[in-house]
Amino acid sequence: MSAPASIGVTERKPDGLFLQRLKGGDPIAHAITWLAAASVLLVTVWLVAQLWMQSTPAIHAFGFGFLWSSEWDPNAEKFGALPFIYGTLVTSALALAISVPLGVGAAIFLSELAQPGLSAVLTFLVELLAAVPSVIFGLLAIFTLVPLVRDVIGPALDKTSGVFPFFAGPSYGVGVLTAGLILAVMTFPFVISISREALLAVPREQREAALALGATKWEATWDAIIPFARLGILGSIFLSLARALGETMAVTMVIGNDPKITPSLLAPGYTIASVIANEFTEATSNLHLASLILLGLVLFLITIIINAGARLLILATTRQGSAT
Amino acid sequence: MSSTPESRVKTAIPAQILPQASDGVQTDLPAVKLKATGINFFYGAFQALFDVSIEFFENRITALIGPSGCGKSTFIRNLNRINETIRGARCEGEILLDGENILGIDVTQLRRRVGMVFQRPNPFPKSIFDNVAYGVKINGLARGKRALEETVEKSLRRAALWDEVKDQLHKSAYALSGGQQQRLCIARALAVDPQVLLLDEPCSALDPIATGKIEDLLFTLKDQCTIVIVTHNMQQAGRVSDYTGFFLLGRLIEFNKTGVIFRTPAQKETEDYITGRFG
Numbered sequence: 001m002s003a004p005a006s007i008g009v010t011e012r013k014p015d016g017l018f019l020q021r022l023k024g025g026d027p028i029a030h031a032i033t034w035l036a037a038a039s040v041l042l043v044t045v046w047l048v049a050q051l052w053m054q055s056t057p058a059i060h061a062f063g064f065g066f067l068w069s070s071e072w073d074p075n076a077e078k079f080g081a082l083p084f085i086y087g088t089l090v091t092s093a094l095a096l097a098i099s100v101p102l103g104v105g106a107a108i109f110l111s112e113l114a115q116p117g118l119s120a121v122l123t124f125l126v127e128l129l130a131a132v133p134s135v136i137f138g139l140l141a142i143f144t145l146v147p148l149v150r151d152v153i154g155p156a157l158d159k160t161s162g163v164f165p166f167f168a169g170p171s172y173g174v175g176v177l178t179a180g181l182i183l184a185v186m187t188f189p190f191v192i193s194i195s196r197e198a199l200l201a202v203p204r205e206q207r208e209a210a211l212a213l214g215a216t217k218w219e220a221t222w223d224a225i226i227p228f229a230r231l232g233i234l235g236s237i238f239l240s241l242a243r244a245l246g247e248t249m250a251v252t253m254v255i256g257n258d259p260k261i262t263p264s265l266l267a268p269g270y271t272i273a274s275v276i277a278n279e280f281t282e283a284t285s286n287l288h289l290a291s292l293i294l295l296g297l298v299l300f301l302i303t304i305i306i307n308a309g310a311r312l313l314i315l316a317t318t319r320q321g322s323a324t
Numbered sequence: 325m326s327s328t329p330e331s332r333v334k335t336a337i338p339a340q341i342l343p344q345a346s347d348g349v350q351t352d353l354p355a356v357k358l359k360a361t362g363i364n365f366f367y368g369a370f371q372a373l374f375d376v377s378i379e380f381f382e383n384r385i386t387a388l389i390g391p392s393g394c395g396k397s398t399f400i401r402n403l404n405r406i407n408e409t410i411r412g413a414r415c416e417g418e419i420l421l422d423g424e425n426i427l428g429i430d431v432t433q434l435r436r437r438v439g440m441v442f443q444r445p446n447p448f449p450k451s452i453f454d455n456v457a458y459g460v461k462i463n464g465l466a467r468g469k470r471a472l473e474e475t476v477e478k479s480l481r482r483a484a485l486w487d488e489v490k491d492q493l494h495k496s497a498y499a500l501s502g503g504q505q506q507r508l509c510i511a512r513a514l515a516v517d518p519q520v521l522l523l524d525e526p527c528s529a530l531d532p533i534a535t536g537k538i539e540d541l542l543f544t545l546k547d548q549c550t551i552v553i554v555t556h557n558m559q560q561a562g563r564v565s566d567y568t569g570f571f572l573l574g575r576l577i578e579f580n581k582t583g584v585i586f587r588t589p590a591q592k593e594t595e596d597y598i599t600g601r602f603g
Contacts, residue, residue, distance in 0.1 A: 116411075205446035208406055209509070213459035213516055214436035217409075223458065228449055 048300070055294035057287055066294060072259040072275075074283070079291035081298055083259040087176065087269035088299065091251060092244035094180025094265070095187055100237055102184075103191025107233075110192070111199035112221050123196065130189035138253035141182040146173035146254060149181070154266050161264075171266040172256065179255040179269070183247055187240035194239060198232020199225060231314060238310045245303055248273040272299040354381035357550040358403060358438075358520055363417035365398055365574075367410070372398045376417075376576045378569055380520070385542055385551040387561035387582065390571035391597070396554045397443075399571070400522045403552070404438040405431055421520070436463050439518030439549075443525045445505035447497035447512070452489050455497045455508055456480060459516040475515055482548075483511035484541050503534025510541065521545065523553040527560065539564050558598060562586050570594045 052059075058066065058079065069080025106126075110119045154171020161168035171177075202225050210220035226233070256268020257278060272295050283289040358380040365373035373395045380386050388396040401407040402415050405426060419426045426434050436459070447455050456476045459465075466472040476493075480486040485507040489500070497508055506526055513521060523542075527535040542551055542564050555561050561568050562582060569579040570593070578585060578594045589595045 203446070205442055205444060206448065208409070208440075208442065209446045209448065209512075210458070211409060212404060212406055212435055212440035212442075213512065214432040214463050215459075216432055219462055223462070224448055 048297075051293055051297040051300065055290045055297055058290035058294040061287060062291075066291070067298070070259075070261055074279070074285070074288050077285060077287050079287070081272070081295055083261050084270055084272040084275050084295060085298065085302070086261050087179075087255065088245055088271040088273070088302070090176055090265070090269070091179045091183055091255070091271060092241060094177070095183030095244045096237065096241060098181070098184035099188040099191050099240060103188050103236070103240075104195050104233060106188075106192045107195035107199055108221060108226070111196050112225065123193075126189045126192045126196075130193055134186065134247060134249045135253075137182055137186050138250035140185075141178060141250060141254045145178050145181055149173050149175070149178045149266075153177070157266065166263050166265050169262075169264040169266050172268065174254050174256040174268055175266050176255065176269040177265040179251045179271070180265070182250050182254060183244045186247065186250060187244050190240045190243060191236045194236030195229070195233045198229040198236070201232070202228045234310070234314060238307065241306060242303060245299065245306070246273055248277050252277055272296070272302075354384055356380070357382040357422065358552075359420045359423075360399075360403070361418045361420075363399065363402060363415065363419070365395070365402060365407070365416070366414045368412040372574050373402075374574045376571075376574075378576055378579055380550055380552055381567065382550050383546055383548075384566040385546050385553060385564055386567040386569065387565035388552065388554045388569045388571060389556065389558055389561045389597075390577075392556060394571040395574040396569075396571040397524050400440075400524060400552055400554055403520070403522055404435050404440050406435070406440065432463075436516045437518055438520040438522060439513035439516065440522045441506070441509050441513055441524065441526045444529050445502055445509055447500075447505050447508055450497060451494045452480075452497050452500070452508060453493040456511050456515050459512060463516055465516060479511040479515040480508075482514050482545065483507045484537060484544075485511055501534070503530050503537060506530060506534065506538060507541070510538070514545070518549055520550045520552065523551065525554050525556065527555070527557070535560070558586075570597060572597070 062069065062079065066079065066081050067085070068082050069078075070082040071078045071080045072083060073079075106122075110122055110126075114122065150171055150173030154173070154177075157164075157167035157177075158169065158171065206224045206228050207220050210224035211217075215223065251271050252274040255270060255274060257270055257274060258268040259270045259275070260267070262269070276292050276296055279288070280292055283292060356379045360379075361377045363373050363376040364371065376395075376399055388400065390396050398407065403419060403426075407413045407415060408431075421429065421434070421437065426438075429437075448458065450458070453476055456479050457472055460472060460475050466475050477486060477490075480489060485504060488504060489508075492499070497505060500508060506529075510521075510523075510526075527538055530538070539560065542553065545551060553561075553564065565582045567579065568582040568585040570577045570585065570589075570591075572593050578589060578591045580590070585594065586598060589598060
């Protein structure tokens, strides 16, 4: 069998060629996509500039002391960010401490172990869960988590306070622990969904390489599949962290909104996002308003620092020998 | 294929093929290391192998040749039961390793004894050292750091890679070239000291120079283990193997000494394939 000598379309030149090919389309496409990309930079710069300008009175009044002052008294015009930074970091850390092991575990089950039918159903539910608005989670937390923490979890943890001082004290139901729990529920679907994608993208040769050396199924999963997918799993964690740091509605509904730093997780707290949402409309003085905006700038910086840390971590582990 | 006569299967392993070295001098009978009888294999409803029976001799290299999709890779993946990990896969028949049914051997033990090298180099995203050490560690084959280092060095030497990597053992395996990665995978497989080494088209992703290195390597390895190599490269089969089996459409058409297969094949299909009339 020999291929036909020619396919007979080489010399044709239709009349509408100019329009069809949009001559010079490449520079136009270049310009349009360049503009789209430039808007990213524009928005970022604009955001930082606005936050900076609007918060100038607070910066002048408190300077860097704003970061480690823990007094927040609108009547006395004294504002400090520490309780909010503390509340934000602690609730987010608590959320990830719960949702990452659970989420990665679920992702391993869905991608490696579950029957295809079961996996499809559960994956659909996970994606549904990820799309639920946060105020719904807030309601869920008020009606279920708050009584649960107040009546069951809190008293039980209080008994261990001899060993773990961060569980000491009375539990009101609303507090840092409850906020952390609902944030865990909210970030859980993100961890599963993205980790699962990463695990599924691991070539089957990796698994077979481990199995062919005499590894058990679990050893192959733990030693070959997970290390190969670790960048995707890390990505899922950082995305969840970003959501936890910035989550406003659900946290405000259950954290108790009290700007104090207490070692007990059962006590009420406050987060940056919550205080901005709660006090912004009621802020009467310029300094109060500027302090809230400065808090926004602090939150923005925290997310930038954490994201930069994430990049460095990924870079470090990648250099050690990664697949991508 | 309804046209295949029943007798073909029975004559697939002619008794007279044994045992002569390539120069014609009579030698001792090689022992049968691995013996498969009546293998039928299914992916779901699709039957990929039909009643395949074959023997692999100790310290010999056996090449399995045939056009793409003829079932030769599928066949050797049954020998270490790695096909079991594919959903819907089913294997009928009997495979004996040293006379013992492989279904009766703990699967992790079986795979330690029957090593495998894959079509594309598939090192782990770890350092060169950790890649080779992995199988040794999970099987608990080396006691202490010193013994582990010795095993890794020995395996890399056996895979003819030591001189190229000895100064960069803690670099990522992905920094190596494709040919080096494949030799690393061979070293990784050798590190657990397998009795049988299955190679599934190990050179198909490599350039001729890297291929040549791997072929040289096979000659040195056959003193210590039984080698089965799947290849669609007939020249390669002719160069490296002592025995050759020809697969077509899921059947073992012919099995004999490599010289016989290439010079005087008994079946017309084999002759057609060898002479390049199809495939």
